[in-house]
Amino acid sequence: MESRLIEKLSILADAAKYDVSCSSSGGKRKNENKGLGNAEGMGICHSYTEDGRCVSLLKILLTNHCIYDCAYCVTRKSNDVKRAAFTVQEVVDLTINFYRRNYIEGLFLSSGIFKNVDYTMERLVRVAKKLRQEHKFNGYIHLKTIPGASEELIKEAGLYADRLSVNIELPSEMSLQQLAPEKSYKEVLEPMGSIRQQLAQASEEKKLFKSAPSFAPAGQSTQLIVGASAENDHQILQLSSQLYKDYSLKRVYYSGYVPISSDSRMPIMAEPPIIRENRIYQADWLMRFYGFEAKEIVDEQHPNLDLDIDPKLGWALRHRHVFPVEVNTADYELILRVPGIGIKSAQKIVSARRFAQLNFEHLRQMGVVLKRAKYFITCQTKSLQRQDFESELIRRKILFGEGSVRSALLKQQLDLFKQVG
């Protein structure tokens, strides 16, 4: 049995790895039954892959047999790969035994679609149910909701899972039609809407009765693939901003497309768009934690994020009239917009200035990155800059260091030579 199980695990973990969500935070499930596990509070990354991603959950497919033929997906019907399927009991045993050894926070279960949507969804729910009811498992469970699954099944899934997610997959309906002909936005948005409704209802009931059953207490998330279709960053961020607002999603995940598919419908590329993906995540953070609107970050004139600099610096360079900001008096919201000042240091600044006037040395000790921030702030009306620089020059100084403009140009050229060589 053992070598067969090893083979299954390697196939079905490999097939699940392109789903980037691995968060295990936001749960409220306490270990009150002297059972196994606890999923309250913050998530824990128990390991990191060699590509630097967090490993928090046992992330696997129940099976990679699939009746769909989505161009971007390794598991698509027309792809010639080895197929495998776990039994419900095998998934349960793996989860419990990994959890007991502190390898994981819980289970992330997804699946290829076999027979039909509801049949597949029913199996996923059965795993979660068994873990909760027979094994008193209180660890984290993230279940993938298969687009088009019936409302009753989604409702049941929410009883056992901490988080549910439906992947929107592509940033526009048109791309989805081209690359995933069996799926549609309607089929994705319907369960998303239904989950949102259930979440709202459960939280209302919780207010009235503390014992009301909870529904996916860690909320819902989604994922979309970046670089597999032609949408620009403006369209992508518009979409996620809308999803956050209209569907109260906890997270939108962005997965830079890894060129794994030889399907003729896919673009030909040498490597995954990792830098672009990173910039989109930074923009996503700006929307969720820094009070930025999507339209402030990208718009029709600048539809794509600058790959060389982060979007916060980009915004600051386009809005020089807002700066310099006096850190001793400015509003928290404005301090938060200064490049080189993060949430933690912004909070420290606001707290410390109640006791004493701050100078640049104080800021440095609090963790402000002065190399970037100094162009945008004053301390007690003093500035570290003797003159006002053009935005273009600031950009160059931050990118290439304090050195003269000539050395920067030289470095740029050397980089060019390197690319040619």
Added chain:
Amino acid sequence: MHFYTYDGSFEGLLTVVFEAFERKAWPTSIEPEHLAQPSMFGEHIAVVTDEEKAGRVWQGLQKKLSINAQQALYHTYLWEQAGFEQTIFDYIKLVFSSTQSIEGHYTAPCVLQVQQAAKQVHREKHRMEAFVRFQKTADGLYYATISPDFNVLPLIVRHFEKRYADQRWVIYDTNRRYGAYYDLSQVALVNLEVPPHQRSMPLAPEARDAQEDSYQQLWQVYFSSVNIPERKNPKLHLRHMPKRYWKYLSEKQPRALR
């Protein structure tokens, strides 16, 4: 000049604070007895830990500090880095000499230092919660060893107690030579004398549960399979998982021959 020594305990350190205030003799240095260097000049004061005096200092602090700040102060004690006693002393002195709360007064060096020490300790605590790997022994005990940079074992016990309520476990700090043992009803701090050759992984084959090796191997297989080679990023990998932690991690150990 006043050179204080104490027994190394947190209560002992609080007793030092009490004595210093009583005598109005501010410390030139505070050191654990066994580390103190005799000095020809100044006054040497060997403080004997007194629970009542320590308790009075702590109660005084509780009146003036939030729970978070109290915790941060205790974390600074567990931080154990050179000069932590003086930092704690300066902090407490500042608390008692101010009429208003000093929390967030980051331009005062001791306040910033306590905040930063507490942050480092908290980070190490979180890493231990993540990187501890239990091995199941033949008699059903889950066993793990750690050697954290800071003394975080007392801080991680509750996390594991809540999480593994239905299994017996031990976490042993091989540097500081003490451990925590959970027996299905409560956790006790224990001093096991573990011979040096048994202090690190792995357990001897005969001491391991029959399935232990298979699950370690399955975990290694899982770890290799979730990697995306096209996105290889060793720098990021190391930043999240510095090499000094690899000794705990079964997924980072050499693969057994299959």
